[in-house]
Amino acid sequence: MKQILKILLTVILLVVVAILLLSVLKKDAPIVVVKGNLAQKPLPIKLNKTNDTECAMLIKTTRNAAEVVAPDGRTWFFDDPGCMVKWLESKPFKEQVKIWVHTIDTNRWIDGKKAKYGVKDHTAMHYGFGAREKENNETIDFKQMQLRIYRGETLANPKFRAKLLGK
Amino acid sequence: MNPLFLNNQVIVYLFSEAALLALTILLFAKIVKFLWFWDFRSYSNRQLKLEKEAYLAMTIATLLFTLKSVLLIFFVHTIDKLSLIIPGAMCAAGVISANSYGMDLLFIKLTVIFTLLLFLIANSYDLQAKTYPLFRFKSWVLIIASGLIFIEFFLDISYFTHIDTSTPVSCCSALFGNLEGANPLPFGLDITKLLLLFYMLYLGTIIALTLETKTITLLTLLLFGVIAYYGVVYFFGTYIYELPTHKCPFCMLQREYYYVGYLLWGSLFFGLFFGVIWVIMSQVGYNITKAKWASMLLLTLFVALCSLYVAIYYSKNGVLL
Amino acid sequence: MVKEFIVLASILILFILSMLLHSLLFDTKGSKSAYRSIVALTHIVEPSFAPSSFEPIIRKGKKSRTNSIYPELPQINYLDFAYAQ
Amino acid sequence: MLNNSFFYFFTLSLFKNRKRYFAIVTISTLVIFLLSSVLFLSDSIKYSINSQLELEPDLIVQKRLGGRVVPLDESIVDTIAEIYGVSQVTKRVYGRYYFDKEYSALIFGVDFLDEQSSKALAKLLNREDLKRFLSSESMLVGEGVFNYFKSHFYPKAYNFLTPSGKIKSVKILKVLDRRSNLFSNNLIILPQELAKEILGLKSNEISDIALNVPNPDEAANIQRKLEGLFLNAFISGKREMQKEYENLFNYKGGLFLALYLIVVMTLSLILYQRYSLANSLEKREVAILRSLGWSIKDLLGLKALENIMLVLFSFTLGLFLGYLYVFILKAPLLSELFLGKNLQTQIEFLPHIDYLSLATIFILYATTFLSAVLIPVWRVATTEPKEALS
Numbered sequence: 017m018k019q020i021l022k023i024l025l026t027v028i029l030l031v032v033v034a035i036l037l038l039s040v041l042k043k044d045a046p047i048v049v050v051k052g053n054l055a056q057k058p059l060p061i062k063l064n065k066t067n068d069t070e071c072a073m074l075i076k077t078t079r080n081a082a083e084v085v086a087p088d089g090r091t092w093f094f095d096d097p098g099c100m101v102k103w104l105e106s107k108p109f110k111e112q113v114k115i116w117v118h119t120i121d122t123n124r125w126i127d128g129k130k131a132k133y134g135v136k137d138h139t140a141m142h143y144g145f146g147a148r149e150k151e152n153n154e155t156i157d158f159k160q161m162q163l164r165i166y167r168g169e170t171l172a173n174p175k176f177r178a179k180l181l182g183k
Numbered sequence: 184m185n186p187l188f189l190n191n192q193v194i195v196y197l198f199s200e201a202a203l204l205a206l207t208i209l210l211f212a213k214i215v216k217f218l219w220f221w222d223f224r225s226y227s228n229r230q231l232k233l234e235k236e237a238y239l240a241m242t243i244a245t246l247l248f249t250l251k252s253v254l255l256i257f258f259v260h261t262i263d264k265l266s267l268i269i270p271g272a273m274c275a276a277g278v279i280s281a282n283s284y285g286m287d288l289l290f291i292k293l294t295v296i297f298t299l300l301l302f303l304i305a306n307s308y309d310l311q312a313k314t315y316p317l318f319r320f321k322s323w324v325l326i327i328a329s330g331l332i333f334i335e336f337f338l339d340i341s342y343f344t345h346i347d348t349s350t351p352v353s354c355c356s357a358l359f360g361n362l363e364g365a366n367p368l369p370f371g372l373d374i375t376k377l378l379l380l381f382y383m384l385y386l387g388t389i390i391a392l393t394l395e396t397k398t399i400t401l402l403t404l405l406l407f408g409v410i411a412y413y414g415v416v417y418f419f420g421t422y423i424y425e426l427p428t429h430k431c432p433f434c435m436l437q438r439e440y441y442y443v444g445y446l447l448w449g450s451l452f453f454g455l456f457f458g459v460i461w462v463i464m465s466q467v468g469y470n471i472t473k474a475k476w477a478s479m480l481l482l483t484l485f486v487a488l489c490s491l492y493v494a495i496y497y498s499k500n501g502v503l504l
Numbered sequence: 505m506v507k508e509f510i511v512l513a514s515i516l517i518l519f520i521l522s523m524l525l526h527s528l529l530f531d532t533k534g535s536k537s538a539y540r541s542i543v544a545l546t547h548i549v550e551p552s553f554a555p556s557s558f559e560p561i562i563r564k565g566k567k568s569r570t571n572s573i574y575p576e577l578p579q580i581n582y583l584d585f586a587y588a589q
Numbered sequence: 590m591l592n593n594s595f596f597y598f599f600t601l602s603l604f605k606n607r608k609r610y611f612a613i614v615t616i617s618t619l620v621i622f623l624l625s626s627v628l629f630l631s632d633s634i635k636y637s638i639n640s641q642l643e644l645e646p647d648l649i650v651q652k653r654l655g656g657r658v659v660p661l662d663e664s665i666v667d668t669i670a671e672i673y674g675v676s677q678v679t680k681r682v683y684g685r686y687y688f689d690k691e692y693s694a695l696i697f698g699v700d701f702l703d704e705q706s707s708k709a710l711a712k713l714l715n716r717e718d719l720k721r722f723l724s725s726e727s728m729l730v731g732e733g734v735f736n737y738f739k740s741h742f743y744p745k746a747y748n749f750l751t752p753s754g755k756i757k758s759v760k761i762l763k764v765l766d767r768r769s770n771l772f773s774n775n776l777i778i779l780p781q782e783l784a785k786e787i788l789g790l791k792s793n794e795i796s797d798i799a800l801n802v803p804n805p806d807e808a809a810n811i812q813r814k815l816e817g818l819f820l821n822a823f824i825s826g827k828r829e830m831q832k833e834y835e836n837l838f839n840y841k842g843g844l845f846l847a848l849y850l851i852v853v854m855t856l857s858l859i860l861y862q863r864y865s866l867a868n869s870l871e872k873r874e875v876a877i878l879r880s881l882g883w884s885i886k887d888l889l890g891l892k893a894l895e896n897i898m899l900v901l902f903s904f905t906l907g908l909f910l911g912y913l914y915v916f917i918l919k920a921p922l923l924s925e926l927f928l929g930k931n932l933q934t935q936i937e938f939l940p941h942i943d944y945l946s947l948a949t950i951f952i953l954y955a956t957t958f959l960s961a962v963l964i965p966v967w968r969v970a971t972t973e974p975k976e977a978l979s
Contacts, residue, residue, distance in 0.1 A: 018394065021393060022394065024386075024390060025390045025394065025399065028383050028384075028387040029387060029399070029403075032380060032383050032406070035383075036370055036380075038376075039370045039371040039372045039376055040370050040371055042371060174814070174817035175816060175817060175820070177813075177817055186836055186840070189843030189844065189847070190843060191628065191843055191846050191946070191949050192945065192949050194843060194846050194847060194850070195846070195949045195952055195953045196952075198850060198953065198956075199953065199956040202960045203956065205960070206960055209964075235885075238886070239964070239967045242893075242963060242967055243963065246959055246960070246963060250952075250955075250956055253952065254952065257949075257952055260945050264945065267831060267832060267835045268835050268836060268839070270832075310886065505597070505600040505604045505605075506596065506597055508600065508604055509600035509603065509604070512902075516901075516902065519905055519908075519909040520905060520909075523909060523912050523942075526912075526916065527916075527940035527941070527942060530916075530939070532940075532941075535637075535768045535769070535937065535939055536637075536640055536641075536939075538766045538768040538769035539640070539768075539769050539772050540641065541712050541713050542713075542772045542776070544709040544712070545699065545710060545778065546776070546778075547644065547645060547679065547681065547799050548645075548695075548697070549638055549641045549642055549644065549645045550638075550772070551634060551771050551772065
C-alpha cells in the first residue's frame with residue numbers, strides 16, 4: 017500500500033512539474049515593453065499582441081499609434097497620442113525620449129515632436145489628436161497638444177467636445 | 184487629512200492595532216530577554232522571574248492571536264464599507280488594490296495569524312513537558328511573529344494614508360477579469376491546466392501527508408495554496424457568483440452568498456496552516472497527528488466545497504459557465 | 505454563587521432578546537412604505553430637519569470649500585441636512 | 590478546565606469582589622452607552638436613507654450660475670427626452686419658503702401631467718381628496734409644518750406671500766403620515782402651477798430635471814452627453830449622493846469616536862491603576878489556590894474569564910441603554926446634532942442595528958480593556974504563595 021502511494025506521489029509530482037514547465041516555456045503574454053532598441057527606430061507593432069501602457073488596451077490598429085523610446089533602448093507602445101502624453105508626464109526621462117507617431121495623412125512613422133496634430137480626429141481613447149505630417153489651418157504642434165492633454169481640453173471633455181464639434 | 188480617518192471602523196481598527204502593537208513591543212522585549220538569559224537548570228532569582236514572565240508572554244500571545252483573528256475579519260468588512268466612499272470601487276477588491284500596500288497587508292495578516300497559531304500549539308506541548316524542551320524554538324517563533332506585527336502596523340498606516348479618495352480605482356471585475364489580452368494566471372497557465380494542477384496538487388498533498396514526508400508535504404502545500412487561490416478567484420468563484428465575469432475573492436464574504444467565503448477561505452487557510460504546522464513541529468520532534476488530520480480534513484472540505492458549487496451549477500443548468 | 509451568576513446571565517440575555525424582539529416587531533415595513541409614498545412623489549431623499557440658517561451655503565453634489573485646511577471635509581457647523589438648493 | 594469547582598470559584602470571586610468591580614462596570618457601561626447611542630442613531634438614519642435611495646433619480650440636471658442654482662427653461666426637457674437610453678424625465682419644481690427668519694418649509698410642486706407623479710399622488714390621497722386637490726387651491730403638509738401653522742393661528746389655511754406681493758390663501762387638505770416624518774416633516778405639497786407662483790418662477794421655468802438611466806453601463810456616457818447640452822449644466826448622480834451621505838455620517842460619527850478615544854484611553858489608565866492596586870487579600874487568595882494545586886495557567890484562565898465576563902456584562906448593559914435611548918426615547922438632544930432643528934416634532938427611528946457598528950464598539954472596548962488589565966492580572970496570578978502569606 018505504502019509503495020503504491022509512493023509511486024503515485026512521484027507520478028503526481030512529475031506531472032505537476034511537467035505542466036508548470038510547459039506553461040512557463042510557452043510565452044503568450046502580451047508585449048508591454050521591448051528592450052534593446054538602442055537605434056531608437058520605430059518598431060513594427062504586433063497588432064492584437066501589444067498593450068497600451070497607459071490605458072491597458074490592446075493595440076488593434078497602427079492608425080494613430082505612438083511609440084516612446086527611452087535613451088536606454090526601452091520602447092513602449094500606445095494606441096493614441098493622448099495616452100502617450102499622459103503616460104510620459106510623470107516619467108523622469110520625459111525630455112530625453114524619442115517619440116514616434118503614425119500619421120493619418122501619410123501613413124508612416126514620423127518624429128512625434130515635429131508632427132502636427134488635428135484637434136477633432138477620431139482616435140482610440142477619444143482625445144481627438146490625430147498626428148499629421150502636413151500642416152493645415154486647424155492643426156497644432158506637439159507642445160500645444162501636450163498642454164491641452166494636461167489641461168484636459170480634449171474631445172473627451174464634454175464641454176470642449178460641444179464647443180469643438182459645434183453640437 | 185484623508186476623510187477615511189473619520190470612518191468609525193478605520194479609527195477603531197487603527198487604534199486597536201496600535202494597542203496591540205504596544206503589547207507586541209512588550210512581548211518582543213521579554214522574548215529577547217528570555218533568549219539572552221534563559222537557563223532552565225539555574226535556580227537563581229532571575230530564572231524564577233523569567234519563568235513567571237514566560238506566562239506573561241504566553242498570555243499576550245494568546246490575546247494577540249484572538250484579537251488579530253477578529254481584526255482580520257473586521258478589516259475585510261471595513262474595507263468593504265469603504266467602497267462607498269472611494270470612487271469606482273464596488274467591493275473590497277477595489278479598495279484593497281487602491282494602492283500597492285493592500286495585498287501585502289492581507290498577506291502579512293495571514294502570516295501573523297499563522298505564526299501565532301504555531302506558537303500556541305508549540306506552547307501547549309511545551310507546557311505539558313516539565314522541562315520546557317521547546318522553549319528556544321517557541322521564543323524564535325514569537326520573535327518572528329512580533330517582527331511581522333511591526334511590519335503589519337507599518338503597512339496598516341501606509342495603506343490607509345495612501346488611499347486617494349479622489350482618483351477612481353478599479354472594481355473587482357476589472358482587477359481580476361481578463362485585462363485585454365493579458366493572462367492573469369501565474370506561470371502562464373490556462374484554466375484547464377490550472378484545474379488539473381489544482382486536483383493533482385490536492386491529491387499530492389494528501390498522499391504526502393499520509394506518507395509523512397516533510398519536504399514534499401511543505402512543497403505541495405505551498406504550491407497548492409497558490410494554485411488554490413487562483414483557482415477560486417478565476418474558476419470556482421464564478422460558480423459561486425453564477426456569473427462568468429465576476430472574478431473576486433472578497434464578494435463571497437458578503438451576505439448575498441451566505442458568507443460562504445469564510446468557510447471557503449477559512450478551510451483553505453487553516454488547512455494550509457495546520458499542514459505547515461505539522462511539518463514544522465515534526466521537524467522539532469513532535470509528530471502531531473491531530474494537526475495532520477485537521478489539515479487533511481480541512482483541505483478536503485475546501486476542495487469538496489469548490490467542486491460542489493460547480494456540480495450544483497451543472498446539475499441545475501446542464502451547462503458549465 | 506452559581507445561582508446568582510446564572511440569574512445575572514439570564515437578565516443580560518433577556519436584555520439582548522428584548523432588543524431583538526423590539527427591532528423585529530417594529531413596523532419597519534409600514535414606516536418604509538410611508539417614506540416611500542413621499543419619496544416616490546418628490547424624488548428627494550433627504551431628511552427634512554435642518555437649521556435653516558446654514559442652508560444656502562452648502563449644496564448637494566458639491567464639496568464645501570469653506571474649510572481651507574481640510575477642504576475635503578465639511579465644516580464643523582455643517583449641520584444642514586436640508587433639501588438643498 | 591471548566592469543571593464544577595473552577596466554575597464555582599469563578600462565580601464566587603466575581604460576586605465577592607462586586608464592590609471592586611462596581612465602579613469599573615459603571616464607567617465602562619457609560620462609555621459604551623454614549624458610543625452606542627451615537628452609532629445607533631447614525632446607522633438608523635443612514636439605513637432609512639439608503640432604503641429609499643433606489644427611488645432617487647439616477648441623474649439630476651441643474652443649471653448653475655456662479656454656484657447658485659437658477660431656474661431652467663422647460664423646453665430643454667424635450668431635448669433630454671430624445672436622448673437614447675433615458676427614461677422617466679421629470680420636471681421638478683421645488684424650493685424653500687421662509688415663514689420667518691428661522692423657520693422654513695420645503696415647497697414641492699406636483700406635475701399632474703406626469704404619469705409617475707400622479708400615480709404616487711393617488712397613493713397618498715383617496716379619490717375624493719384627489720378631486721379636491723385638483724380642483725381647489727389646497728396643499729398637503731407634513732406634521733412639522735402643520736404644527737407651525739396651528740401655533741400661528743392658521744388651522745385651516747395658510748396665507749402665502751408671493752414674491753410679486755400677492756397673498757395666496759391655500760387650504761390644508763391633509764396632514765401627511767407621521768411615520769414618514771423623517772422625510773416629510775417640513776414638506777408642503779402643492780400643484781405645480783401654484784408652487785411656481787409662490788416660489789416666483791415664470792410659467793415656463795422649472796427648478797431642475799430628474800431622469801433615470803435604466804442601463805447602468807450607459808450612465809457615464811449619458812452624463813457626458815448631458816454635460817455638453819448647455820454651458821452651465823450641472824449633473825449630479827445617485828452614487829455621488831450616496832458617497833456624500835456616507836462621508837457626512839462618517840464625519841459626525843467619527844468626530845464623536847475621535848473624542849471617545851481620549852475617554853477610552855483614560856478608561857484604560859483607570860483600569861490599569863485599579864488592577865495594579867490589587868490588595869493583599871486578593872494576593873492571599875491566589876496564594877491559597879496555588880498551594881491547593883492550581884497551576885499558573887489555571888489562575889490566568891480564571892482571571893481572564895473574570896475580565897471577559899466584566900467586558901461582556903458592561904457591553905450588553907451599555908448597548909441596552911443605548912438602544913432604549915435611541916429607539917424608545919427617540920434620542921432627545923442627540924437627534925438634533927444629526928438632523929438639525931427646524932419645525933420640531935417627534936421623529937421615529939427605524940430600529941436597524943448594523944452588526945459592523947456593534948463589532949466596532951466591541952473591538953474598541955474589548956481591546957482596550959483586555960490590554961490594560963493584562964499586566965496587572967498576570968502579576969497577581971503569578972504571586973508566589975510564600976511572599977503573599979508571609
